[in-house]
Amino acid sequence: VVATSAQTTRRTTPRAVLRRVPALVVYALVALAILWVLVLAENTPAKPAISDPGGFAVTLLDGLTNAGLLFVVASGFTLIFGLMRTVNMAHGSLFLLAGFTAIELQQRMVGRTRSIAPEDVSIVSWIVPLLAAAALAAGLGVLLQQVFLRWNQGQELRQALITIAISVVLADQMLRQFGGLAKTMVWPGAVSHFVEFSGERYATSRLFMLGVAVVVGVALWLWLTRTRMGMVIRAGVDDEPMVRALGINVAVVFGVTFFVGAFLAGVGGVMGASLAGAATGSDGVWLLNSLVVVIVGGLGSIKGAVAGSVLFGLVGAFSPAYLPSEYTFYSVIFSFVLLALVLALRPYGLLGRPA
C-alpha cells in the first residue's frame, strides 16, 4: 500500500522528489565510472579503453572469469537460503575443505607431492579430484543439515550461530590436517596455455574456469526449471507450507538442496584452489564473497546470484586496473561502494524480495 501511494504521488510532492535523489546519485556515479574507464582514465595501470582496447579486454575477461567462480560458490549459498532460509555460515569452510581434499587427491593421482607441472596433469586427474572433493563437501553438508539444522528449521539466527560454530571448528581442524601453508591445485596441461589477441596474452585456464562455471550454471538452471525436483524447490522457495500441504516430502527436498548447495561450494573450492591456491583464511574470504554476491544480487535468487557475481567480479577487476597507480591499494573500498550503492537503492538486493 505504501509503495503504491508513493508511486502515484512520485512526481508531485517535494518529499517524493527527495526520495529520487539516491537513485539519481547512483546513476550519475555509474555513468561517471563508465566514462572514466572508457575515455578519461589517467595515470592508471590500464589505459583508457579507447586507446588500449587490449588492456580493457583483459580486465573485462578477468572480471567475467572471477564472476564465474563467484557464481558457482554463491549460487550454492543462495539456493540453500532461498528454500530453507538457512544462512550457512560454514559455506566457506566447505569450499576450503573441498579445495584441500582435491589437492591431496591430485597429488596421489599424479604420484608427486611437489613441483607438479601442468603437463603431468591430465584432464582426468583434475576432474576426478574435483568431483570427489565436491562430493565430500556435499556429504558433509548433508550431515550438518541432518544433525544440526533439521530440527530447528525456521530459527534463522540460531542456525546462523550453529553454522558459525561449525565453521570455527572446521577451520581449526583443517589447519591441523593440512597445515598453514598455501597449496595449489594444478590445472590440467590441456588448458594451461595462453591465447593471444590484440597484443595481449590471456591464460586459457581462466577461460576454462569460466566454461566450467557456465556449464554449472546451465545445469543448475535446467535442474531448477526442467525437473520435478527443481519445480518442487522453486515452489518451496515461494510457499513452503503449501508444498508441504500438497503431500511432498519436504525433508527429502531440503536434504537434496543442501547436498547440491554444498556440492557447488565444493566445485567452487576446487576451482578456487586451482586459480589462486587454498590456504587458511580462504574460507572466510569466500564466505564474504558469497555474502557480498547474494546481498548485492538478492538472497535466494539464482538470477540475483548471476547479477551479483558479474557486478562484484567486474568491480573487483576494474577498480585496481583503473585507479590511478598511487591509489591502487584503495581498490578494496570499491567492493564496499558497490554494496552501498545497491543497498541505497534496493535494501534486499537487485533481485531480492523482503523475507
Added chain:
Amino acid sequence: MSARRLLNPTTVGVLVVFAVLLALPSVASEFFIYVVLTEALILGLTASTIVFLAAYGGMISLAQLLLAGVAGFMFGNAALSDGARGLNLGWSPWVAVLFALGVTTAVAFLLGALGSRTTGIYFLMLTLVYGVIGFTVFAQVVTISGPGGVTSIVAPEPFNDRLTLYYAAVWLSVLAYVAFRAIGRTNFGLALQGVRDDPVRMSSLGYNVALHRTLAFALGGFVAGLGGLLNVWWRGQIDPASISIGPTLILLIIAVIGGISYFEGAWLGALVYVLLDTYTADIPLIENIGLTPDRFNTVIGLIVLLIMVLSPEGLVGILERLRRGRGIAKPSEHSIEPPTTAHSPVQTGAGQEP
C-alpha cells in the same frame, strides 16, 4: 523508583560483583588482574554493544569489533607523532581520544544508516561484510595502518598505569551496563524495542524506524569505540589481524556464550572465553584427548555449538532457568528469535525487563 524496587536480586548482584572487582587487586595475583580480568572486561564492554543491539533492536551485529578497531586505529594515528606507520598527527592524547570516538561514532552512524532497512539475518550478513571489508581496508590502506598495524601506542595519563587501566575498565563496564539497562526504560529505548517487535506498527504510529535503528547503531558504535580505546591502551598496539573475521566471530561467540539477550552475559561470556583461552592448557590430561592449546578454536567452537544446540539463551539463560527452577522445555521470553507473531493484533508487550 522505590527502594524496594531498587533492591532486587539483579541490582544486588551487580553491586556485589562491582565491589569484588574493585577489591580484587589487593587479593588476586597480578597476572589474573592485569591480563585475565582486564582483557575480559574490555572484551565484555565491546561485546555488550552486540547485546545492546540484539536485545533492544533485534539487530545482531558483527561490526562491533570493527568499530572498536576504528577507534583504536584512529587514536594511534592521531596521538603518535613519530611511529613507523600511520598518519602520525601528533595531537594531544585527549584530542586524539575525542577524535577517535567522533570518527567511530560517525562511521557507526553511516554504516547503521546504510543497513537500517535490513533486519534479522540480513543485518547479520551485512555487518559481517562491513567487518571483513573494514579489516581489508585497514590491511591494505598503508596511509592509516597497513598490514603491520600501528605500534608503540602509549595511553594518556593516568591510564598508562595498569592498575588505573584496570579500574577504568571496571568503571566503564559498570557504567555501560547501568546505562544500557536504563536506556531500555527511556522513550528511545522503548521505541527501539517496539521497532524490534513490530516495525510496521511502529512506522504507522509515526516512529521513524530507520532512524531509531541508525541511532542505536551509532550509540553501540560509541561504546564499542570506548572498548577499542581501552584495548589499544592495554595492548600498546593494534594490527588489522586483530579485527579480521576470526576475532570478529569470536566477539559474537562471547556474546552468545553469555547469552545474547542479557547484558550480564557479555561480561560473563568474555570471562569464560578468556579463562578458557588462558587456562585450557593447565587442565590435567587434556592433551590425552587431543586438545592441545593449538586446538583452542575447536574447543571454543564446540562449546558454542553445544550452547546453541541446548539453549540459545546462553549461560545466563541457563542460570536464569535454574534459578526459577523450571524445566528445560519452557521457552523463555528472552529469545534470540524475533516473535513469530510479529503482525498478530494481540501481543503482550514482552520487554527485556524481567
